[in-house]
Amino acid sequence: MRLQAWHVIVLIVAFILLFGWKNLPNAARSLGESMRVFKTEVDQMKDENAARKDRAPGEPPLPGAGERTDDTYRDTAAEEYRRLEGRPDDGDPRA
Numbered sequence: 001m002r003l004q005a006w007h008v009i010v011l012i013v014a015f016i017l018l019f020g021w022k023n024l025p026n027a028a029r030s031l032g033e034s035m036r037v038f039k040t041e042v043d044q045m046k047d048e049n050a051a052r053k054d055r056a057p058g059e060p061p062l063p064g065a066g067e068r069t070d071d072t073y074r075d076t077a078a079e080e081y082r083r084l085e086g087r088p089d090d091g092d093p094r095a
Helices: 005-019 024-054 076-085
Strands: none
Touching: 005 024, 024 076
16 A cells, blocks of 8 residues: 555645645644744753753753753743744743
8 A cells, every 4th residue: 555646635735725825835834833943942851851861860960951840930832822823932931
């Protein structure tokens, strides 16, 4: 059971019927922005994990290097979303 050309054509027609011709570019742009934010978050998690592995087992974490405390928490996904939308960052992590 392989993907054939008519399968792709049916999917394209279904997307056009569901979202409309004019909304497809906006949907694709939104999906691209979401994927960029997701990739940024995954890269950040990999960096934090690498920083934890580099530390000796009994060594306390360095401030701001890997481990987050309540006073240093930053919602980077929300910041990235605000930046992409062109809105100012008000510093509220719940927004």
